[in-house]
Amino acid sequence: MTQAADWLQTSIMETRGLTRGRSGTTHELTPERQGTYHYTIGPYSEPVLTVQPGDRVTFWTQDCFEGRIRDEADLPSQVLEMPFINPQCGPVLVEGVEKGDVLAVHIESMSPWGENPRGTCCLVPEFGGLTGTTHTATLNEPLPEVVRKIHLDQEHVYWSDRVTLPYRPHVGTISCSPEIDSINALTPDQHGGNMDMPDICPGNIVYLPAKVPGGRFFIGDCHACQGEGEVCGVAVEYPSITTLRFDVIKGWTIAWPRLEAEDFLMTIGSARPLEDAMRIAYRELVFWLVNDYGFDTWDAYMLLSQCGQAKLGNFVDPKYTIGAAVTKGYLAA
Amino acid sequence: MTQAADWLQTSIMETRGLTRGRSGTTHELTPERQGTYHYTIGPYSEPVLTVQPGDRVTFWTQDCFEGRIRDEADLPSQVLEMPFINPQCGPVLVEGVEKGDVLAVHIESMSPWGENPRGTCCLVPEFGGLTGTTHTATLNEPLPEVVRKIHLDQEHVYWSDRVTLPYRPHVGTISCSPEIDSINALTPDQHGGNMDMPDICPGNIVYLPAKVPGGRFFIGDCHACQGEGEVCGVAVEYPSITTLRFDVIKGWTIAWPRLEAEDFLMTIGSARPLEDAMRIAYRELVFWLVNDYGFDTWDAYMLLSQCGQAKLGNFVDPKYTIGAAVTKGYLAA
Amino acid sequence: MTQAADWLQTSIMETRGLTRGRSGTTHELTPERQGTYHYTIGPYSEPVLTVQPGDRVTFWTQDCFEGRIRDEADLPSQVLEMPFINPQCGPVLVEGVEKGDVLAVHIESMSPWGENPRGTCCLVPEFGGLTGTTHTATLNEPLPEVVRKIHLDQEHVYWSDRVTLPYRPHVGTISCSPEIDSINALTPDQHGGNMDMPDICPGNIVYLPAKVPGGRFFIGDCHACQGEGEVCGVAVEYPSITTLRFDVIKGWTIAWPRLEAEDFLMTIGSARPLEDAMRIAYRELVFWLVNDYGFDTWDAYMLLSQCGQAKLGNFVDPKYTIGAAVTKGYLAA
Amino acid sequence: MTQAADWLQTSIMETRGLTRGRSGTTHELTPERQGTYHYTIGPYSEPVLTVQPGDRVTFWTQDCFEGRIRDEADLPSQVLEMPFINPQCGPVLVEGVEKGDVLAVHIESMSPWGENPRGTCCLVPEFGGLTGTTHTATLNEPLPEVVRKIHLDQEHVYWSDRVTLPYRPHVGTISCSPEIDSINALTPDQHGGNMDMPDICPGNIVYLPAKVPGGRFFIGDCHACQGEGEVCGVAVEYPSITTLRFDVIKGWTIAWPRLEAEDFLMTIGSARPLEDAMRIAYRELVFWLVNDYGFDTWDAYMLLSQCGQAKLGNFVDPKYTIGAAVTKGYLAA
Structure with missing residues (x-):
């Protein structure tokens, strides 16, 4: 499942990265090895792994609710404890990465783990695109807390009796560490973070600005599918096994994350x-x-x-x- | 060039429209017949044409600069006279349309007229996505007024020596009249207007909320191609011959424009x-x-x-x- | 009640206006003389009055609900008929005003007319600062339609048993006409319009950019008091007798309304x-x-x-x- | 200069705070005692001081440029090193403060220290209200980097030959620590931070939501005066000696900072x-x-x-x- 496409050979990652496409060791970051997760992305946490450019890491990510929503009676307001949400794997250090470099991350594959219904969608009070929120503050009654548990496999997301969606996995939250801020895992910014961009998917390469030695890479919040805008605030959240290959590009300083696809x-x-x-x-x-x-x-x-x-x-x-x-x-x- | 696709037979327009897909007369609205153009979309102007549901109209639209930018030395600030910009053809009345109905508009075809280089792009002072504007008001020096005249035909837009783009025509400004407002042709809103939506293109159907008898339909501002966001504020503007077929849907009240494509x-x-x-x-x-x-x-x-x-x-x-x-x-x- | 303050002599209006402070005739625009009101501000309506620079006009304005909310059982959704809201007096032509001039308007006095409770406040569905609206569109249930009828006189606004507020009258909607747009009376813009600015009050001078001959002046929507932001969307709306003195300033072109107070x-x-x-x-x-x-x-x-x-x-x-x-x-x- | 006003006795701080207005010890946090400053506000830094409710602390704050702009030839882009900007004093722990409490902070006095011209204003590239910025990203040329060094004392700010402004000191950045985020000192949010609110001034009381034990209080960025909006992005920045009195209110949980003044x-x-x-x-x-x-x-x-x-x-x-x-x-x- 990690067969490299031809176009990769002409990608920026392979033509400008230190390893020129040569693969290294593959590491596995199981839940046991990860231990506790992180709810902020920053320079203050302890690295769980150090890898070389060219190495692969297989991350066992938790869903953004850390598995607390087990059935449709588990209301977000009851089982979640803010701000301990969106658990991140890492930080992983990539040797040789310095401030001003670019960390190149090729997403090789994403598959689900855990028992079905392993997908989760829900309405979280005062969160989402079509509701008053904590910041677009209104006096309206909040929306109901509806929870959906969803079966999914590597081909489909079984949304309802009526609708079956394709499995279109992608990474919701992916980052290098900011230089001095430690930013909650819900917020995207220049470091990456919770971008919820469906193109951050298997086959594509993400380029992240490195601000600290080793880059301090974090990942979490994988989605089995998501529409553009993630309008209700929640995708089909699921626990994933995601394999990434890392490289570092010297002499290329970028202000915001970038992405390369075949086309x-x-x-x-x-x-x-x-x-x-x-x-x-x-x-x-x-x-x-x-x-x-x-x-x-x-x-x-x-x-x-x-x-x-x-x-x-x-x-x-x-x-x-x-x-x-x-x-x-x-x-x- | 106006051959109906099969899916149209199952479209909302054909299944709910008054004519059930039956075609009527074809009218031609040449520049001579149009006479003067309109720079606001509203209920106060004189109709140029009244048609029946099922009728086609072929509109000869002017580009949004009304042809005043003839070569690359014609600077917008010199040849344009605000607010007389984005000339609209119409208004056309469709008989039987009442407030609360929907005017269905099938875009059948779009082709260019006039001599090459008939496409125009430019940077207009204090207008565009990456500049301070009249409303996102700044004290920075304005961007330079760069003008590009562009050759185009029904297959390609010859952007530069380096880049040739596909001809992807669409209608930038399309509307029924608001009930009491007369809105300048630069502003999109519930009536339609200057939406600059690339999907308003040949083959697709636009549904517009009617607010006044006959709907009072306006059209202008056609683009030979345009990226999502129209970032510099200007597409490849061109004079078009655009053929539309009209129908009316009773018993369907919508608050904002809608669009139907095959898929x-x-x-x-x-x-x-x-x-x-x-x-x-x-x-x-x-x-x-x-x-x-x-x-x-x-x-x-x-x-x-x-x-x-x-x-x-x-x-x-x-x-x-x-x-x-x-x-x-x-x-x- | 129209005694000029000393500072007026040094105001821009008196030092640069055509009349240099000389007063002319006083006109009275009673409801009978106004006849029908206007719900858009633009160049397409019939003038009700032509005055000279230096003249005064006493306007009998309707409240923004045109008096349709008579008691607390009159719900906005039942008695109002959109978009026929916020009735404007005018247009008044001021002789000699040309495009590019400034119309200077000194607000001399404002007093209430009509029987108490002549003040009105209410919550209008999908309108206001702390609710989802037609544009900040949400799926939340709308707020309740609460209506308050309020006694007021030239000293106080008797809000409730608990709170009495000072009478701080001001004009909510005041404008010259745009050049080609006809803008609904709810929307403020470069022409003035529904600015809801508490400083547009007796004693102060408003400077409006003129775009059409005579300026075509409109006024309505007077408030007995209003907080900054008008958070619920409605002030203490009331019918007013408002006396203004007009002048014209040549050689001063402004892009947006301006205001002068003593300080x-x-x-x-x-x-x-x-x-x-x-x-x-x-x-x-x-x-x-x-x-x-x-x-x-x-x-x-x-x-x-x-x-x-x-x-x-x-x-x-x-x-x-x-x-x-x-x-x-x-x-x- | 720290004489309590009568109204304080009826303030929320004195009527609901643990000490009921009783004063404790006064601490002095000189630059020497502070040692290094902090550029983020969060739970990861070492406290410099622990005080009791009722205690006073006199903070010697640095200006937001940490004194690096010494004369008008010191351009921000040359002497500042992002993100090490807006140095904060603290964190100070207040004993007994727990998550869910309110930290009450009475601003007793603010005076300048350091040699004149000790005030600084400047234009920072891509920062400010009337310029394209790093986030309202434009392609316009940035504004020039103008620097002003300003004499000031406890009565006046000597802006220019032409304009003298009153000394109206206030605290630009004041916070308790967020629970898990460490937020750069430029950003205001629920914890307080860089609010730049002129009412956070001597005589008034700020109420801050506490999220961590002791509250972890930070302060910096004092202004000798500032207009509403801080339009150019910079106030009259100066080094201050600011004396605060702390108290804690149990049983009052607030989501955002609040402020109490006499009126x-x-x-x-x-x-x-x-x-x-x-x-x-x-x-x-x-x-x-x-x-x-x-x-x-x-x-x-x-x-x-x-x-x-x-x-x-x-x-x-x-x-x-x-x-x-x-x-x-x-x-x-």
Whole structure:
């Protein structure tokens, strides 16, 4: 399940990464080895693993509720204890990573673990896109706390008698550590974090700005599928076995996470209001075209106005996430 | 070029529209017949044409600059005279349309007219996604006024020596009239208007809420292609020959524009900040699933969190536009 | 009650206005003379009155519900018929006003008319600052429709057994006409409109940008008092007798409404999100200091960071309104 | 200079605090005793001092640039090293404070230290209210980096030859620690932080929600004066000697910071967009009136629509801050 696609050989990761695509050791971070999870992403926690560039790590992630929602009678307000939510595996150190480098992360595979119904969706009070929230504060009665337990396998998500969805796994929360902040695992920002971007999926490569030695990598919050925007605030949350391969790129400093797929490049911004996430993502994409592909600034700006793609991650988290993407074919010199 | 696709027979337009798909007369609204254009969309202007449900109209639209940008030395600040921008064809009355009905508009075809280079893109001072604007007011120097004249035909947009883009035509501005407001053609809102949504393209059907007798339909601002978000504020603007077929749906009152394609349904919201456009679009989509497809409200809300698609129109106009879409396949009972 | 304060002699209105403070005729615009009211502000309606610079007009305004909420059992959803809300008196033409001029309006006095309880406050469904709205669209149940009828006189507003508030009258909606748009009376914008700014009160002068011959002045929506932000969406709405004196200033073109009080100057911006209203207002204030008071741009910007005052009009209307103000004492050369 | 005003005896701090107004020891936290400063506010740093309820602490705060801007040639981009900005004194533990309590902080006095010109204002690239920023990302050229060094004493701020401003000192950044996050000192949030609220000034009391044992109090970023909104992003920053008295209130759990002055109560919200800060603040104020003053929810909501006051802290920080206030006189039963 970890067969490399051909295009990887021409990816930024393999052409600019230290290992030039050579694989190293594979590590397994089981729940036992992880021990306790982390609810903030920062420089103050103890590393659980140190790996070399080129190494693979298989993470056994918990779902974002840490398995506390076992059946449809487990109401979020009763079984969850804020702010201890969205447990993160890690931190993992990648040797040789320094502040100003890029940590390249190839998502090789994602499969579920645990017994069915191992998927969970629910409505959490004052959280979500179509409700008053703790910040878009209203005096309306909160929505009901509806819980859905869902069967899923590597092909499908069995949503209801009526609807079966494809299994489209992706990583909700993925990060290097910020330099001095320790940010709760619900919030996306420049370090990555809770971006809830469906394109952070098997086959694609995430590029994360490193701010501290070793990068201090965290991962959690995997989704069996999710719509654009994650409108109710919750995807089909599930416990995953996710295998990643790491590399480090020297001499490439980026301000925000980026992503590479076979066909497109993407920059990712997280902010409120949503248009600021958009502005960040598109400006980073202009910079990328100018700095790495030889475009003139105004040509890049006007060209993206004709062919840029916008991918909405979420508009429910403490910051909202949007990716701006461009087809690789337009970048050839 | 106006051959109906098979799926149309099962569309809402053909199954619920008054004509059940029967075609009527074809009218041609040449520039001569249009005479003067309109820069606001409202109930105060003189109709240019009255048609029957089932009739087709071929509109000769001007580009959004009304052809004033003839070469790359024609700077927007010199040749444009605000607010006389984005000229609209119409209003066209559709007989039998009453307040509370839906005007269904099938976009049958779009082709360019005029001599090449007939496409235009430019940077307009204090307008666009990556610049301070008249409303996101800053003290920074404005961006330069760069103008691009572009060759295009029914297959390609010849952007530059380096990049050729596919011809992906769509209608930037399309509306029924508001009830009492007369809204400048730059602003999208509940009536439609300047949504800049690439899915408003040949083959698809737009559903517009009618507020006044006859609907008072307006159209303009056609694009040969446009990226999601229209980041620099301007698409590849061009003069188009656009053929539409009209029908009216009784007994279906909608608050915001909707769209039907072969594979998906979409609701469209326009607002600032961008998350409000998102909220509007997704709430309307929940309502649609509940009212017309028998979903429970919370099931629809949670399902769209797993499979909803977000399509960004623009985040540069006086209101920003987003569509929320769902694959038709998930709606079968 | 229309005795001019001394400071008026040094006001911009009297020092730069055509009449240099000379008064003309006083006109009375009774409900009978007004006839029907207007629900949009634009260039398409018939003038009710033409006056000379220096003239006074006494307007008999209706409350924003046009008197339809007569007792506490009159629910907004039952007695109001959208969009026919917020009735405006006018348009009044002021002779000699041309596009690019400023219409100066001194608010001389405001008193109530009609029988008590002549004040009205209520909660309107999906409208207000602490509720999901038609644009910040949620799936929560709407708030209850609570109606309050309130006794008031020229000294007090008798809110409840527990609370008596001072009578602090001001004009909620005041405008010149836009050039081509006809904007519903609920929306503030560059023309003025529904700004709900408590400083638009007796004694102060409002400066409005004129876009059409005669200015086409409208007024309505008077409040016996209102907090900053108008958080529930409704002030103490009442029918008023409001006397204004008009003048015209040539050679002074402004982009947004401005206000002069004895002690301060204010610029007023209306936009969403709220920070854009703030940006507009403060940028206009920087421009004012630079253009009329000889400040360097960066000095003005940094100085306002130390002494600028922000006055919130509303954050409930289709656009939100903020004023940025500076004490006149800091502007002396 | 630390003479208690009479009204304090009826304040919430003195009537509900553990010490009922009894003073304890006075501690002095000199730069030497503080040692290194903190650039994040969180639970991971070493306390510098433990005090008892009723104790006073005199803090010698550094200006937000840690004194690195010594003259007008010291450009921010050259002398500052992000993210090591806005140095905080503390953390101070207050014995007996537990999660769920309120830490009450009476600001007794603020005076400057250091040699004149000890005040600093400047324009920082991509930061401020009237410029594109790192988050409202634009392609415009950044504003120039202008630096102002300013003489000030306990009466005046000598801004320029032309303008002298009153000394109106207040604390820009004041916090208890969040429970698990460690938040950079530039960002305000539920814990307090960089609120830049001019009412956090001598004479007034701040109430902070405690989340960890001892509260872990931090303070920094004092301003000799600041306008509402802090439009250029920087106040008159100065090194201060600030004396605070602490107390703890049991049985009162608050979600966001609150403030008490002689005449008014204020709730403080921080969020983006600015209207969300407004919503938070006004909702907290409604809750306060309902829970502690016996108002009905809808009466409180509608009353604040008539008499609520909005005080803008900043609209330039990573979150924006607004206070909603009500005159105490309206709260009497």
